[in-house]
Amino acid sequence: MKSESFTAKLTPQRKPFTDIVGLELGAGLAQGVPAVRLRKRDNKTELVAAGFLTLPGSLPESADTGASEAVIWHLPGPFQAAHAALAVNSKHAFIRHSASAGDDLPEKKQIAYRQTSRVIAPDLPPLLAGLPEFQAAWAARLLPEGHRPTACSLQIAAAAAMSGLIAAPTFAAASGNAIALFVFAEYTALAAFQETKLVLYREHPVGARHLRDAIGAQMGIDVSLADSVLDDTLIDPTPIIEPVLRPLFRQVEISSDYLLRRRNCPVKHFFVCGLNAGARYWSAIFTRMMSQPLTPCQPFDGIEPAVTGTHVPKDLSTVAPLLMAAAGAARAVLEDV
Amino acid sequence: MSASLHLDLLNDDERFSSSPIRLRVMVPLMGFLLVIGTLFGWSFLAFQAHALSTQKTTVETDITGLKSAHAEILRLRQQEKEMAASLKQLAFYRSSQLKFGASLARLPEVVPANVQFTEMRVPTPPPFMPDPKTPNLGPTNTFESVSLRLAGKAGGDRPTDAVNGLLKALDNNPAFSNLIHHAEIPKGAFRQDTARGAVNRDTLLFEINCTCQPRRFQ
Numbered sequence: 389m390k391s392e393s394f395t396a397k398l399t400p401q402r403k404p405f406t407d408i409v410g411l412e413l414g415a416g417l418a419q420g421v422p423a424v425r426l427r428k429r430d431n432k433t434e435l436v437a438a439g440f441l442t443l444p445g446s447l448p449e450s451a452d453t454g455a456s457e458a459v460i461w462h463l464p465g466p467f468q469a470a471h472a473a474l475a476v477n478s479k480h481a482f483i484r485h486s487a488s489a490g491d492d493l494p495e496k497k498q499i500a501y502r503q504t505s506r507v508i509a510p511d512l513p514p515l516l517a518g519l520p521e522f523q524a525a526w527a528a529r530l531l532p533e534g535h536r537p538t539a540c541s542l543q544i545a546a547a548a549a550m551s552g553l554i555a556a557p558t559f560a561a562a563s564g565n566a567i568a569l570f571v572f573a574e575y576t577a578l579a580a581f582q583e584t585k586l587v588l589y590r591e592h593p594v595g596a597r598h599l600r601d602a603i604g605a606q607m608g609i610d611v612s613l614a615d616s617v618l619d620d621t622l623i624d625p626t627p628i629i630e631p632v633l634r635p636l637f638r639q640v641e642i643s644s645d646y647l648l649r650r651r652n653c654p655v656k657h658f659f660v661c662g663l664n665a666g667a668r669y670w671s672a673i674f675t676r677m678m679s680q681p682l683t684p685c686q687p688f689d690g691i692e693p694a695v696t697g698t699h700v701p702k703d704l705s706t707v708a709p710l711l712m713a714a715a716g717a718a719r720a721v722l723e724d725v
Numbered sequence: 726m727s728a729s730l731h732l733d734l735l736n737d738d739e740r741f742s743s744s745p746i747r748l749r750v751m752v753p754l755m756g757f758l759l760v761i762g763t764l765f766g767w768s769f770l771a772f773q774a775h776a777l778s779t780q781k782t783t784v785e786t787d788i789t790g791l792k793s794a795h796a797e798i799l800r801l802r803q804q805e806k807e808m809a810a811s812l813k814q815l816a817f818y819r820s821s822q823l824k825f826g827a828s829l830a831r832l833p834e835v836v837p838a839n840v841q842f843t844e845m846r847v848p849t850p851p852p853f854m855p856d857p858k859t860p861n862l863g864p865t866n867t868f869e870s871v872s873l874r875l876a877g878k879a880g881g882d883r884p885t886d887a888v889n890g891l892l893k894a895l896d897n898n899p900a901f902s903n904l905i906h907h908a909e910i911p912k913g914a915f916r917q918d919t920a921r922g923a924v925n926r927d928t929l930l931f932e933i934n935c936t937c938q939p940r941r942f943q
Binding site: 470471474483502503504505506508515517518519524525528529531532533534535536537538539540541542543544547550551554586720721723724 | 729730731732733734735736739740741742743744745747
């Protein structure tokens with residue numbers, strides 16, 4: 389014990405990070421790798437740069453490809469913060485409340501996992517997050533030493549997105565209990581919060597891509613045009629997307645009932661994040677099913693543009709939901725004192 | 726316990742500095758440079774020591790070669806010093822000469838006719854006894870007293886006046902002031918001549934001691 393405290397004294401105290409670029413790995417977006425640079429100044433978080441970067445390589449799907457692919461990323465000037473927070477969007481990653489170390493998880497019987505846990509509430513088991521070791525090691529090697537930025541954090545994309553929501557003033561203003569949907573390309577994460585503490589986390593295998601595929605298949609159009617259909621008012625895609633969304637919203641209903649019965653916390657607020665198209669259809673279907681409004685939440689809620697100027701795409705308001713995990717990863721590091 | 730959902734999966738050994746100056750590169754590099762610097766420093770010192778040793782040997786060889794010439798120079802310098810001292814002493818002797826000739830040439834002018842000199846002598850001064858502990862190459866004495874002893878007879882009617890007149894002339898006459906400082910008759914030196922019987926009872930023997938100007942060896 390004494391030696392531990394002595395070692396702790398010798399270890400240099402890490403300074404709080406003030407300039408972070410968040411990068412989402414494995415997002416699978418045609419636009420590129422989502423990147424958001426945030427800076428903390430005078431206790432305020434400001435947006436320095438945001439966009440999609442054309443960077444080589446994609447998240448490896450097996451240990452063999454992860455070991456053989458030595459990819460180095462060099463970020464453009466506006467995104468060269470001192471440090472980077474990496475959010476990994478992997479189908480192998482997991483987040484769950486677990487009392488054990490997670491050795492009995494089925495995923496871990498197949499491949500080696502890197503995991504970490506955090507106690508977020510006294511009446512709940514620690515929140516456990518895990519990522520295949522080969523993906524974690526691959527991600528950690530992307531940004532070489534001696535060049536800006538270098539990795540300072542490696543997170544699961546869903547956890548990063550949740551961190552971004554927790555830091556948003558809209559979410560903070562909605563006191564009580566809330567359920568938030570984080571829409572990714574391949575799945576939607578469902579998170580229930582009691583005040584700001586995560587009490588329930590589920591993943592549903594319906595994502596933005598499934599909606600586009602359904603629209604494309606049923607309307608006979610290219611998938612790339614699906615977003616314009618969702619934004620257009622000429623065609624009502626509700627009959628097409630409702631069958632896809634109904635099982636997801638059913639899960640929300642079940643989770644809401646579970647929280648009411650088991651934890652005696654009625655859910656009053658529902659948020660959806662990560663929707664860059666068709667938010668009003670999501671809200672309409674959700675309201676019809678749940679008799680509750682579904683509030684879209686923007687990833688840059690509460691973040692001011694940098695005084696020195698920002699480097700952002702012209703259609704930032706449209707593509708901002710796709711930067712949800714990248715912004716959340718950077719925000720998680722900045723807010724985690 | 727915190728509500729933060731920052732679940733960081735990055736290992737500590739995967740955290741790197743973005744600074745181009747890397748401590749784990751710079752420390753070995755500085756160590757290497759330190760070793761190189763130390764080796765270079767020692768090599769430089771060794772080279773300097775070797776160069777100085779070579780220079781010392783050369784100088785010693787030169788000194789050995791010049792030793793006989795140096796001894797000859799020292800001997801010549803000593804000889805020159807002795808000769809210069811001798812020349813200096815000779816010059817002192819030359820400058821200390823007293824010119825008796827001119828004064829003695831005018832002596833007959835003041836000698837009365839009834840006075841006859843029987844002796845004129847410059848006594849040898851007492852020898853100088855040098856201190857054997859501090860030998861001196863120069864003049865042993867820079868000052869030497871000189872005296873002139875005159876002896877004679879005075880006859881005639883008033884021999885005493887003749888001798889006193891002579892004494893006075895030697896003492897005061899400007900012709901002798903360059904040579905004679907003071908003249909006197911020692912006590913008992915003025916007496917009757919009893920050597921030749923009663924005829925000569927009127928003859929007086931006298932002696933005059935003249936203190937001359939001193940010889941200055943300067």
